[in-house]
Structures are given as C-alpha cells and as structure tokens.
Amino acid sequence: MPIRHLSISGVRNLQPLELSLHSGVNFIYGANGSGKTSILEAIVLIAAGKSFRTSQLKHVLNHDADRIEIRMTVEDEELGECTFDSLRLKSGDQLLKLNDSVLTSQAEASHWLPVQIIDPTTFKLLSGSPEERRQFIDWGVFHVEQNFMDQWRTFRKQLKQRNAVLKQKEEEWLPVWNKGFVESAQVIDEQRRAYLKRFKPEFERILKALDPDVDVTLAYYPGWDKDSELSDVLAKQQERDMVLGYTQAGPHRAELRIKVDKQPAAEILSRGQQKTVVAALKIAQGAMFQQETGRRTIYLVDDLASELDEKHRFALCKLLEDLKCQVFITSIDKEKLTDIWQPVASKVFHVEQGQVSEDSR
Ligand SMILES: Nc1ncnc2c1ncn2[C@@H]1O[C@H](COP(=O)(O)OP(=O)(O)OP(=O)(O)O)[C@@H](O)[C@H]1O
Ligand SMILES: [Mg+2]
Known part of the structure; x- marks a missing residue:
C-alpha cells in the first residue's frame, strides 16, 4: 500500500x-x-x-x-x-x-x-514499560483480527466498571462485574496468544537473517498467573483490589517478555544488538501482516x-x-x-x- x-x-x-x-x-x-x-x-x-x-x-x-x-x-x-x-x-x-x-x-x-517505525529510540521497546510491548502485540492483533478494536473497547468498559465498583467498595456487586470482565478478558487473551504463536517462528526466522548470533526468547504473560483461571485470581486478589481501588490482574497487565539466557534482553544486549532485535520484531510483524492480509x-x-x-x-x-x-x-x-x-x-x-x-x- x-x-x-x-x-x-x-x-x-x-x-x-x-x-x-x-x-x-x-x-x-x-x-x-x-x-x-x-x-x-x-x-x-x-x-x-x-x-x-x-x-x-x-x-x-x-x-x-x-x-x-x-x-x-x-x-x-x-x-x-x-x-x-x-x-x-x-x-x-x-x-x-x-x-x-x-x-x-x-x-x-x-x-x-x-506503519512501522525503526528509529534511534527503538530500543525502548525492550527497555521501556510493559505497556510498550503490549502495544506492540496489539498492533499486530489489531491489523489481522478485524474485531479486535471492538473487543478491546468492550474490555476497557468492563475494567472501568469493575474499578468503579472497587472504589465504591460495593463488594456485593463484584460477582456480577467479574463475569463480564472475565469473558471479555478471555477473548483478548486468546487473540493475543494465537497471534504470538504464529508470530514467534516468523520472528526467529527474521532475527536469524539479521544476526544469527543473537539468541532471544519471547514469552507471553497474559496479565495474571498463567497456570490459574482468571476468575480464581480475581477472587484471591479481591481484598487487595478493594484496598487499591483497581483491578490488578487482567489483559491490561499483559506483557511480552523478551529474554536472553533467562535475563531481560535490555539488561544483556548491546545497543546495536537491541536495535537488531527490535528491527526483527517489527519486520516480522510486517511480514506476518502481509502473509495474513495480503x-x-x-x-x-x-x-x-x-x-x-x-x-x-x-x-x-x-x-x-x-x-x-x-x-x-x-x-x-x-x-x-x-x-x-x-x-x-x-x-x-x-x-x-x-x-x-x-x-x-
Ligand atoms: N515547531 C517548530 N517550528 C519550526 N521549526 C522547528 C519546530 N520544531 C523543531 N524545529 C526545527 O526543525 C528542525 C527539525 O529537524 P528534524 O528533527 O526533522 O531534523 P533531522 O534532519 O531529522 O535532524 P537529525 O539528523 O539531527 O536527526 C530542527 O532544525 C528544529 O530545530
Ligand atoms: Mg532526525
């Protein structure tokens, strides 16, 4: 285009x-x-x-x-x-x-x-906050899944409502809001998970072509303990959520963990290597976008x-x-x-x- x-x-x-x-x-x-x-x-x-x-x-x-x-x-x-x-x-x-x-x-x-940007501040995708990497995943999902934006808006609404209930300490209403929250959270999570599963081999292929000596692993963290059901995590954290006035677990806390030898890549790789890894992430995303949408x-x-x-x-x-x-x-x-x-x-x-x-x- x-x-x-x-x-x-x-x-x-x-x-x-x-x-x-x-x-x-x-x-x-x-x-x-x-x-x-x-x-x-x-x-x-x-x-x-x-x-x-x-x-x-x-x-x-x-x-x-x-x-x-x-x-x-x-x-x-x-x-x-x-x-x-x-x-x-x-x-x-x-x-x-x-x-x-x-x-x-x-x-x-x-x-x-x-549009994908590769510039001198690009390394921030590795060293910046989880939000940067969340946005990176969501760029990909948004561009290949037609309804992702609507799903995301629905989830944001659920999150806002749940947080309002927590702030007002209306404990009796929480089970009602939890149900909708979990349902929309799962849709977001499944789309991100499926996207990353297809994305990983593409990323590995591109990184190898850019620099075969840099070995990086990608791990998706959904925003809550991946071995537990979100509904159980919400129940477990409810008291603390009430004190804080916001929801600690959910897709708004998801993260793409980028590691070298089990350590954060940003702590280990040189600046040039970091730029190479980020370039590989962005080129892989463009390549996949092309394959999936034409x-x-x-x-x-x-x-x-x-x-x-x-x-x-x-x-x-x-x-x-x-x-x-x-x-x-x-x-x-x-x-x-x-x-x-x-x-x-x-x-x-x-x-x-x-x-x-x-x-x-
Ligand atoms: N709002 C503005 N109005 C007018 N000039 C501006 C404004 N903001 C920045 N500039 C000037 O515009 C130019 C913008 O430069 P830009 O960052 O696009 O340069 P560049 O060619 O990319 O330079 P570099 O090689 O240093 O990256 C600079 O000279 C800057 O001082
Ligand atoms: Mg410039």
Missing part, C-alpha cells in the same frame, strides 16, 4: 512540500536539523494520529503556522487509489478524511495505514546508521527489500545508504533547511 504523493505544510521547519514518492525505497538524506525526521513524523501523524517524538502537537506545529495539513494519496490493495487528508488547527480542532468522507475515529485511518506495511527507518554497523545495515535493508514494502530511510550522508545497498527501485531526496528536492542520479 504505497504512498504515491505526500504533501505537508505546517510541520516543524519543513517548507510546504509536495513529493512524488517511490513505491519501493525512498532515501532521504540531509544535515542534522534539516527536517528528515519531520517528514516521517508527518506520515505517522496521519497514520497513527500522533507523533512518535512528542505527546504535544503544539511542538510539531511550525512556529509561524496556525495549522498542520497533510495529504497522502495511496495505492491500497483493497481501496485502490485513495486520498487521506488530515487538518489540525492550533486551537486543537482536527479533521480527518478518506477521499471525501470524514472519518470519525483515528482507528479507521490507522487500519488502512499500517496488504503491506510502510517502514520508516529513521537514522539508519545509528548503532548499526555496515553488515547489520545491509542485512536490515535487504530484508525490507525482500518484503517489497514501501520504505523510507533517512541518513545524514548519502553514502552511508548508497554505498552498502543499491535497491532496484528507489528515489533519493535531499533535505536542506526544510526544503526537500529529489536527487537526479
């Missing part, structure tokens, strides 16, 4: 721009602070509804602008050629459109625009050279090329990209103080 045309205005230091993109690899190079990451940030803003650099949109809005406008024309496997428009005003108001229809939720756009992920690789030596850079680029996905790769100098790898199909863009031009090669 490549992006054919991209227009951006009002994003950081970027001058209003119109780019005609390649459906294969798009190299973007330029000096520090020229605006490379900002281009990727604009793509993510429309695909995920948020930036991957800041939680506050006001930082993304150009200092002299009153709005961010991003338009993407994509060639989708199912929809055919279509256009996504995102408008965000300084006031906070926003509008998201697919062709001429207003989208009422970000999830609708995200469904059509699966659609393709867009890869944004920001600052390819950071932490990766030539051999690993090449292996990463080669895997992305084999996936035949659209890829955006940024680098400070052109040679760091083109010296190691000449993909058959690519365009090269140069960014200079917010101005983007296509290189004639």
Whole structure:
C-alpha cells in the first residue's frame, strides 16, 4: 500500500512540500536539523494520529503556522487509489478524511495505514514499560483480527466498571462485574496468544537473517498467573483490589517478555544488538501482516546508521527489500545508504533547511 504523493505544510521547519514518492525505497538524506525526521513524523501523524517524538502537537506545529495539513494519496490493495487528508488547527480542532468522507475515529485511518517505525529510540521497546510491548502485540492483533478494536473497547468498559465498583467498595456487586470482565478478558487473551504463536517462528526466522548470533526468547504473560483461571485470581486478589481501588490482574497487565539466557534482553544486549532485535520484531510483524492480509506495511527507518554497523545495515535493508514494502530511510550522508545497498527501485531526496528536492542520479 504505497504512498504515491505526500504533501505537508505546517510541520516543524519543513517548507510546504509536495513529493512524488517511490513505491519501493525512498532515501532521504540531509544535515542534522534539516527536517528528515519531520517528514516521517508527518506520515505517522496521519497514520497513527500522533507523533512518535512528542505527546504535544503544539511542538510539531511550525512556529509561524496556525495549522498542520497533510495529504497522502495511496495505492491500497483493497481501496485502490485513495486520498487521506488530515487538518489540525492550533486551537486543537482536527479533521480527518478518506477521499471525501470524514472519518470519525483515528482507528479507521490507522487500519488502512499500517506503519512501522525503526528509529534511534527503538530500543525502548525492550527497555521501556510493559505497556510498550503490549502495544506492540496489539498492533499486530489489531491489523489481522478485524474485531479486535471492538473487543478491546468492550474490555476497557468492563475494567472501568469493575474499578468503579472497587472504589465504591460495593463488594456485593463484584460477582456480577467479574463475569463480564472475565469473558471479555478471555477473548483478548486468546487473540493475543494465537497471534504470538504464529508470530514467534516468523520472528526467529527474521532475527536469524539479521544476526544469527543473537539468541532471544519471547514469552507471553497474559496479565495474571498463567497456570490459574482468571476468575480464581480475581477472587484471591479481591481484598487487595478493594484496598487499591483497581483491578490488578487482567489483559491490561499483559506483557511480552523478551529474554536472553533467562535475563531481560535490555539488561544483556548491546545497543546495536537491541536495535537488531527490535528491527526483527517489527519486520516480522510486517511480514506476518502481509502473509495474513495480503496488504503491506510502510517502514520508516529513521537514522539508519545509528548503532548499526555496515553488515547489520545491509542485512536490515535487504530484508525490507525482500518484503517489497514501501520504505523510507533517512541518513545524514548519502553514502552511508548508497554505498552498502543499491535497491532496484528507489528515489533519493535531499533535505536542506526544510526544503526537500529529489536527487537526479
Ligand atoms: N515547531 C517548530 N517550528 C519550526 N521549526 C522547528 C519546530 N520544531 C523543531 N524545529 C526545527 O526543525 C528542525 C527539525 O529537524 P528534524 O528533527 O526533522 O531534523 P533531522 O534532519 O531529522 O535532524 P537529525 O539528523 O539531527 O536527526 C530542527 O532544525 C528544529 O530545530
Ligand atoms: Mg532526525
């Protein structure tokens, strides 16, 4: 599902721009602070509804602008050629459109625009909070299981209601809420479990291709003692839940444990190895998405050279090329990209103080 045309205005230091993109690899190079990451940030803003650099949109809005406008024309496997428009005003108001229809939720756009980011902060997937890894699993499940979003919303509602009952110490109502809570928790758990079962061999295959010397195991923790029934765990923890005023066990506490020799991978692996493992997780997810839906992920690789030596850079680029996905790769100098790898199909863009031009090669 490549992006054919991209227009951006009002994003950081970027001058209003119109780019005609390649459906294969798009190299973007330029000096520090020229605006490379900002281009990727604009793509993510429309695909995920948020930036991957800041939680506050006001930082993304150009200092002299009153709005961010991003338009993407994509060639989708199912929809055919279509256009996504995102408008965000300084006031906070926003509008998201697919062709001429207003989208009422970000999830609708995200469904059509699966994007994976590999950047210098990527190692946080290993060292960050369990929530990061939970979101990682859920990206995969969301994109292959059509009803996952609805299931998740149902579960969140059940959790909120159960927590309200706990806070108000209405013990007599708990059995009623427990039933619904357990039912919706089990649906989420089964979907995550089934997804990870299919995901693991794909991840192992990709990691081997990226670096056969890194040996990592993935273990899924559902959010409660895996040898016990959730209903029993809830009963056992009820008193403590009442004191705390929230539910300790459930899919909202699930975790993907990533280990090397039974130790957390983040504590053992070097920075470069961590980036390799995270890249393998993200490439495996894209590969699986492709196998299961017949659609393709867009890869944004920001600052390819950071932490990766030539051999690993090449292996990463080669895997992305084999996936035949659209890829955006940024680098400070052109040679760091083109010296190691000449993909058959690519365009090269140069960014200079917010101005983007296509290189004639
Ligand atoms: N809201 C804003 N309005 C205008 N300019 C901004 C705003 N926020 C950041 N900038 C500037 O825009 C540029 C954004 O740079 P960006 O992070 O995209 O650069 P980059 O090419 O990825 O650099 P690096 O190679 O260092 O990663 C920087 O020069 C920054 O100072
Ligand atoms: Mg950057």
